[in-house]
Amino acid sequence: MIVAKNISKIYFEGSKKEFYALKNINFEIKKGSFVIFKGVSGSGKSTLLSILSTISKPSFGEILFDKEPVSKYPDIHASSFRAKNIGYIFQSFNLFEDLTVFVNVSLPLIPLGFSQKDIDKKVEEILTLSNILHKKDEIVSNLSGGEKQRCAIARALINNSNTILCDEPTSSLDYENSMNFIKTLKELKESGKTIVVATHDPLFFELDFVDKVFELKNGVLVE
Amino acid sequence: MKISVFINLIFLLLHKQKTKYISIFILSTLTIFLLSTVIFIKSSLQNEILKTLESHNDFIIQREFGGRIFDIENQLEDKLRNIYGVKNITKRVYGRYKFLSEDVYFTIIGVDFSNLNKELKNLGLQNISNDEMIVGFEVDNLLKKYKYTNYYDFFLPNKEIKKVKIAKVLEKESNIISSDIIILDINLARDILGINRDFSTNIAFDVPNELERTNIKQKLQRLDLELNIIQKEDILKKYETIFNYKGGVFLILYLVVLFAFIMILYQRYSQVSINERKQIAIFKAIGYSVRDIIKIKMSENFVVAFVSYLFGVLLAYFFVFILNAPILKNIFIDFSNIKNDFIIYPYIEFSTFVTLFLFFMVLFLSSVLIPVWKISAINPYESLR
Amino acid sequence: MSSIFLSNEILIFLFLQTTIYTLLLISFIYSITILRDWDFKKSTVLQYKLEKRSYLVILIISFSLFIKILLFFYFIFSIDNLSHFVVGAMCAAGIFSLEYGEISLFLKLTNLFFIGIWFVLNSLDLKRKDYKYTKIKLLLFIFIFICLTFEYILDFKFLLNIPLNKAVECCSVIFETSSISSKIPFGLVNSSLILILYILFVLIVILNIQKKSILLLFFNILFVYISYFAVTYFFSTYIYELPTHQCPFCMLQSEYYFIGYFIWSALFLGLFFSICSVVFYRNNSLDIYKFYKLSLIFTTIFVFLVTFFVLKYYVVNGVFL
Numbered sequence: 028m029i030v031a032k033n034i035s036k037i038y039f040e041g042s043k044k045e046f047y048a049l050k051n052i053n054f055e056i057k058k059g060s061f062v063i064f065k066g067v068s069g070s071g072k073s074t075l076l077s078i079l080s081t082i083s084k085p086s087f088g089e090i091l092f093d094k095e096p097v098s099k100y101p102d103i104h105a106s107s108f109r110a111k112n113i114g115y116i117f118q119s120f121n122l123f124e125d126l127t128v129f130v131n132v133s134l135p136l137i138p139l140g141f142s143q144k145d146i147d148k149k150v151e152e153i154l155t156l157s158n159i160l161h162k163k164d165e166i167v168s169n170l171s172g173g174e175k176q177r178c179a180i181a182r183a184l185i186n187n188s189n190t191i192l193c194d195e196p197t198s199s200l201d202y203e204n205s206m207n208f209i210k211t212l213k214e215l216k217e218s219g220k221t222i223v224v225a226t227h228d229p230l231f232f233e234l235d236f237v238d239k240v241f242e243l244k245n246g247v248l249v250e
Numbered sequence: 251m252k253i254s255v256f257i258n259l260i261f262l263l264l265h266k267q268k269t270k271y272i273s274i275f276i277l278s279t280l281t282i283f284l285l286s287t288v289i290f291i292k293s294s295l296q297n298e299i300l301k302t303l304e305s306h307n308d309f310i311i312q313r314e315f316g317g318r319i320f321d322i323e324n325q326l327e328d329k330l331r332n333i334y335g336v337k338n339i340t341k342r343v344y345g346r347y348k349f350l351s352e353d354v355y356f357t358i359i360g361v362d363f364s365n366l367n368k369e370l371k372n373l374g375l376q377n378i379s380n381d382e383m384i385v386g387f388e389v390d391n392l393l394k395k396y397k398y399t400n401y402y403d404f405f406l407p408n409k410e411i412k413k414v415k416i417a418k419v420l421e422k423e424s425n426i427i428s429s430d431i432i433i434l435d436i437n438l439a440r441d442i443l444g445i446n447r448d449f450s451t452n453i454a455f456d457v458p459n460e461l462e463r464t465n466i467k468q469k470l471q472r473l474d475l476e477l478n479i480i481q482k483e484d485i486l487k488k489y490e491t492i493f494n495y496k497g498g499v500f501l502i503l504y505l506v507v508l509f510a511f512i513m514i515l516y517q518r519y520s521q522v523s524i525n526e527r528k529q530i531a532i533f534k535a536i537g538y539s540v541r542d543i544i545k546i547k548m549s550e551n552f553v554v555a556f557v558s559y560l561f562g563v564l565l566a567y568f569f570v571f572i573l574n575a576p577i578l579k580n581i582f583i584d585f586s587n588i589k590n591d592f593i594i595y596p597y598i599e600f601s602t603f604v605t606l607f608l609f610f611m612v613l614f615l616s617s618v619l620i621p622v623w624k625i626s627a628i629n630p631y632e633s634l635r
Numbered sequence: 636m637s638s639i640f641l642s643n644e645i646l647i648f649l650f651l652q653t654t655i656y657t658l659l660l661i662s663f664i665y666s667i668t669i670l671r672d673w674d675f676k677k678s679t680v681l682q683y684k685l686e687k688r689s690y691l692v693i694l695i696i697s698f699s700l701f702i703k704i705l706l707f708f709y710f711i712f713s714i715d716n717l718s719h720f721v722v723g724a725m726c727a728a729g730i731f732s733l734e735y736g737e738i739s740l741f742l743k744l745t746n747l748f749f750i751g752i753w754f755v756l757n758s759l760d761l762k763r764k765d766y767k768y769t770k771i772k773l774l775l776f777i778f779i780f781i782c783l784t785f786e787y788i789l790d791f792k793f794l795l796n797i798p799l800n801k802a803v804e805c806c807s808v809i810f811e812t813s814s815i816s817s818k819i820p821f822g823l824v825n826s827s828l829i830l831i832l833y834i835l836f837v838l839i840v841i842l843n844i845q846k847k848s849i850l851l852l853f854f855n856i857l858f859v860y861i862s863y864f865a866v867t868y869f870f871s872t873y874i875y876e877l878p879t880h881q882c883p884f885c886m887l888q889s890e891y892y893f894i895g896y897f898i899w900s901a902l903f904l905g906l907f908f909s910i911c912s913v914v915f916y917r918n919n920s921l922d923i924y925k926f927y928k929l930s931l932i933f934t935t936i937f938v939f940l941v942t943f944f945v946l947k948y949y950v951v952n953g954v955f956l
Contacts (some may be wrong), residue, residue, distance in 0.1 A: 040680050074631075082535055083631045084683060102686070103539045104764045110537025121532050121634060125266055135536040143255050182536065289643075490719065497643045505650065540690050541761075601644070601712065608709060609647050612702055616654055619698060623691040 029056040029079070029190070029221070033088035036074055036246075040086070048074045049246045052088070056223065058189070061216045061236055064225040066243035072225035073118075075243065076194050079223065080113050081105040092190075110138050114183030118195040120175050122182070124168040128159060131167060132181045139186065149185060157181040173204040180211060191215060193224045197231075205230055251542070260549045271550075274518060275558050281511050282562025282610055283569070287578055288500055289602055290570040290594075296493045297597040303486055307338065307454035308463065311470065314478035321449035326474075330455060333469060335462045341450040343436050345443040347404070351396050356389055357431045360439025382417035383434040390419045407444035414438070512617040519621035524633075531630035543626040548615070551622070555614040559607060571596045644713035645794055651706060655699045656787050662695045663780045666773045673770060689769065693757065696776055700750045703783070707743055708896065715887055721803055727884040728806035735793035742786050744903070749779045751907050752914060759918060806882035810867055820860075825869045832858070832865045836938050843931045846924075848912045855909040855930070862902055866941060873944040878956045898940050905934035 034052040039045045049071045056062050064072045077083040079090060081097050090098040097108050122131050133150045141149070154160040159177040167175060176196075183191055193212075197205040205228070213236055216222050224231060232240070242249045264271065313322040330339050343360030363378055378384065383402075385393070393402055393416075401415045414434060440447055457463045467479050533543055569575055574594055669685050669692065711727065718724035731737055753775055760768035819828060835858045842851040867883045874886050874894065886895030908930035912923055949955055 037680075077631045077634075080535070082634075083629070086680070100764050101761075101766060102690070103541055103761055106534070106537055106539030106542070109535075113537075115535055117535070117634065121528075121535065123529065123532065126262070130262065134533075137251055137255055137259060138538055138542050140252055141255070142252050143258065146255065186537070494642050498646055501643060501646055540687075544690070544694055601716065604709075604712075605644055605647055608705065609651065612651050613654060615698065616658055619658070619695055620691070623694055627687045627690055 028058055028093060029223075030091040031055075031079070031088070032091070034075070034078060034085045034090070035087040036071075036078065036083070037086040047246050049078070049085070052246075052248050054241060054248065056221060056239075058221055059216070059219050060238040061212070061222045061234075062224070063231055063237055063240045064223070064243055065227060065232070065240055066225075067227055070243040071246040072227075072243055073194050074246075076192050076223065076225045080115055080192050081109050082115075106138070110135060111186060112188050112190060114186065114188040114191045116179050116183045116191065116193040116196050118198055120179040120199075122167045122175060122178060125166060127164050127166055128154070128170070128178050128181075129163040131178060132185055135182060135186050150181075153181045153185050157184070172200055173207070176200060176204060176208060180208075184215075189219075190221045190223070193222070193226070195226050195228070196224065197226065197228045209234065251545075256545075256549070260546065260553060263546065264550055264553060267550075271554050274515065275554055275561075277511060277514065278555060278558035278610075278614065279562045279565065281508065282559055282606070283565050284507070285504060285610075286563050286566030286606060287570055287575060288497070288504075289606065290566055290598060291575055291578060292493060292497050293599065293602060294570070294594045294597045296490070298595060299489055300486060303482065303489065306482055306485075307340065308456045308482050309467070310342075310452050310454045310480045312452045312478045312480070313476055315476050319478070321445050322452055324448050324450055324453075326453060329473065330453065330470075333466060335457050335459055335466055336455050337458060338454075338456040340454045341436070342454055343439045343443065343445060343451050345439075345445075345451060347432070347442060349392065352392060354392070355430070358439050358442055359431055359433045360436035360443075361433055362436045378417045378435075380435040380438060381413075382415045383432050383438075384418045384420060385416055385433075386420045386429040386431045388429040389432055390416070404442050406441055412438070412441065508613065512613060515614070515617045516621060519618050520624065522625050522628075526625065527628055527633040530625060530628055531633035534630040535634060540626050544622060547622040547626060548618075551615060551618050552611075555611055559610055563603070563606065567596075570594055642713065642717055644709075644716055648706065648710060648713050649790065649794065651702070651709075652787060652790060655702055655706070656783065658695050658699045659780055659783060662692045662699070663777065665692045666776055670770060670773050670777075692773070697754070697757065700753060700779075703750060704747065707747060710743065711887060711896075715884070717797065721797060724803050725805045725807075725885070726882060726888060728809050728882055729803040730797065731884070732804055732809055733793070733798075734796055735789055739786070739789045739793045742782070742789060746779065746782050746786055747903075748907055748910065749775070749782065752911065753779060755911055755915065759915070806885060807880065810881045810883075819864050819868060828861065828865050829869055832861050833938075835861060836934070839934060840931065843927050846927060848909075848916055848927075851927075851930075852909050852913050855906050855934070858934070859902060859906050862937070866898065866902075870941040870944060872956050873948045876948060876956075894940070898937060901933045901937035901940065905930050905932075905937060908933065 031052055031054050034049055035047060036049040037045060037047055052075065064075060066072050074083070078085050078098065081090070081100070085098055088098075089096050092108070092112065095108075097105060100108065123134075129150055132153060133146050136146045136149060150163075151160065154163050157177045157180055159174060159181060162170065162174060162178075167178060170178065191212075197208055200208065209230065212222055212224070213234075216236055231237070311322065311326070313320045324341055327339050327341065330336050341362075345358050346355040347358050348355055363380065393399075401413055404412045404414060406412055420429075420431075434442075437447060439445075440449075443451075445451065457466050463481065467481065470477060470479055530543060533546075534540075538546075570578075571594060665688055669689055672681060673685055674682060714727045714730050717730055718726050721730060724730055731740055753772070756768055756772050756775060760766070760772050819825075823831070835854060839851065839854055839858060842854060863883070868881050871881055871883065871886060872878050874891055875882075883899075884895070885891070886898065887893060888895075908926045912926035912930065915926070916923060945955070
């Protein structure tokens with residue numbers, strides 16, 4: 028279970044430009060649930076998601092994953108936690124454009140200490156599941172939008188993590204690819220993974236398998 | 251991280267960032283090349299000279315008085331024979347003869363053709379008669395320039411002219427020191443140099459038993475106060491010191507070059523493109539810690555430094571020992587007298603490589619420490635948007 | 636001409652020492668600022684900045700101290716090379732007998748121990764999630780830095796005062812044993828010295844298996860002390876195969892295949908890991924048995940190496956020296 032306690036994030040602290048990106052956020056996310064953070068651009072969704080994934084640290088408060096205070100961990104342990112337990116899908120995919128699909132997907136496994144043989148096996152499995160095995164040696168910049176998305180999904184799933192975080196995943200996709208993506212998320216939820224999506228795409232708001240919707244307005248959680 | 255997987259990653263990343271590292275690589279290679287070349291030349295020359303000196307006699311005595319060197323009387327040989335432990339007493343005659351047409355000096359060496367030692371036999375001196383000579387190749391070139399194709403007329407101090415035929419010309423390779431010498435019969439040498447037949451330039455001898463050398467030196471000094479006794483070990487140490495001194499001066503100057511290199515390195519690495527920031531941010535987002543990224547970057551730099559070290563050293567080896575180091579070999583050899591062209595023989599000690607390696611790698615990696623940290627510690631969130 | 640030009644190796648050594656010292660100075664300054672404001676409980680911007688800076692400090696310190704270890708070996712090697720053209724010296728012993736020589740060597744050795752402890756402490760700290768050892772680590776570094784400053788000054792004093800013209804003593808003079816003056820402690824003769832050495836070794840093995848860290852450390856120190864004399868006055872004669880050649884430094888030269896580096900390193904590593912087992916005994920996360928094992932392994936390697944030369948001589952020649 029993911030717990031957020033009094034999360035606040037201040038930028039430019041102490042100067043004239045100081046502002047609160049997040050203010051006193053509190054919530055709980057049960058294991059295996061599908062949660063949406065709704066809000067317009069600049070409402071703090073991405074900031075919240077980056078704190079949740081331990082990429083950023085909060086100015087105040089803490090994040091607990093199954094009672095572990097991950098937001099307070101030193102970088103080495105936070106990164107290790109992230110590598111093992113979190114899969115992140117970015118708005119603009121954030122893939123390495125000049126590397127192949129295979130390499131992109133295999134990267135998260137390297138800090139975890141797998142041998143090359145194990146890595147190859149796992150990558151092949153996940154590429155098959157994501158239906159992109161036929162493009163495994165293709166340079167990412169040559170892929171279409173939908174293919175890049177499948178590559179990003181594969182990378183997020185490669186470490187067999189239980190938590191998937193998605194930041195505006197459908198903002199650069201057309202309707203068909205967006206629906207494909209939502210279908211994938213549904214399958215993942217049914218397999219027991221915890222899914223958190225930060226989005227303002229209305230496609231997500233009518234789904235029947237959503238467990239909870241949080242709304243963020245100017246950095247504050249609105250019920 | 252598993253080592254083999256990590257290495258694969260490093261080489262993949264290096265391959266993708268070729269353009270970034272290529273200028274650093276070229277600069278590093280040139281820096282190493284410069285330093286290695288000078289060190290190779292120095293150690294090769296040092297070794298040549300030391301090898302030559304090794305085969306010399308243990309002691310040389312000259313007559314010295316009032317700070318001036320005089321010819322030494324041959325009778326001293328008998329006194330020397332009486333000292334226990336002294337072997338291989340040789341009278342030596344040599345000096346310089348001014349070749350007026352060019353205002354340079356030839357080195358005249360007098361040799362007793364009936365009593366040759368092994369080294370001189372190797373030069374092929376057995377069949378030379380007493381009015382023939384063997385010349386170094388530069389001497390030969392000079393003489394030919396003035397139309398003396400196979401003989402030369404020496405001006406003796408007593409105003410006579412002595413014609414001496416050239417029996418043999420020494421080749422370029424025989425020795426560093428040989429290009430300006432003339433070897434001829436010892437008495438003929440005495441005549442040319444104006445030394446009385448009962449005298450010699452100096453007398454040399456060996457003392458095979460190391461422990462006796464101090465005793466014998468003291469005995470001789472007590473025997474005759476006007477003798478100047480030179481021990482081979484002293485000469486060896488003097489040469490080593492001179493070589494190291496010249497090497498040290500070069501090193502100090504080189505440090506200025508190195509300093510500039512480090513500044514360039516530091517600057518180059520401190521500029522981080524937006525693309526690179528994004529790359530590091532992506533790495534961090536997928537679970538790479540700051541430590542992992544530092545490891546990756548330092549390894550990349552290590553590989554670049556190491557490969558440029560290898561290239562620099564190999565290029566230097568090729569330049570010095572195969573191309574014979576044009577221009578640069580002048581640092582160590584004095585060219586005020588006759589032009590002295592010679593071949594540099596490959597001689598390098600393992601310790602030279604270790605020194606070069608340590609020196610270069612430590613400097614290179616030290617200068618990239620702070621830039622590597624700067625780029626590894628960036629805040630990933632901003633760069634990911 | 637100044638004696639700094641004595642050898643290119645010394646020049647490069649001093650230059651590298653300066654470079655490393657500069658890096659350590661930077662770390663020193665940053666360490667002070669980190670120590671002053673460090674508070675793990677807070678999650679302020681300042682704290683995060685300090686954490687980031689601590690990565691830089693750890694990076695520089697790890698790199699510099701590692702190079703320091705390499706430079707120590709290079710130092711020994713350069714001094715050995717110097718002996719070729721300092722009048723009278725046949726190996727490093729002659730050079731070290733000069734002013735500041737022995738204390739410089741001794742200080743370097745003790746600094747190596749502290750550096751080793753720092754690396755172990757650092758790896759412990761990185762494994763923890765609560766920065767428990769960060770402050771101690773940085774304080775230890777500050778202490779090490781002060782020691783290294785002394786070492787740096789001594790380097791210059793030692794190396795710049797090596798005489799070019801005066802003769803130094805050769806190892807056969809420094810390490811001679813005669814009936815009148817013997818440098819071996821307690822007035823022991825060689826045979827008793829060796830007997831004590833092997834008895835101590837057996838004792839160390841037993842204590843190691845019993846895991847009695849403090850007693851073990853005491854006897855390890857005694858063992859190292861006795862070993863120094865045993866190697867210099869007994870075992871070295873078997874390495875050089877000459878009964879009158881007694882010297883701890885000549886075995887570092889290439890003609891003896893640099894065996895000296897292995898022998899002395901094994902001895903000191905044995906002592907180092909024994910020290911670690913005492914210093915870190917309270918720590919729970921580290922497998923302290925690893926230290927015991929390593930200490931025993933290296934001490935055994937040392938004993939094996941020195942005994943090997945004695946046996947080799949006996950097997951080849953049929954007699955002892």
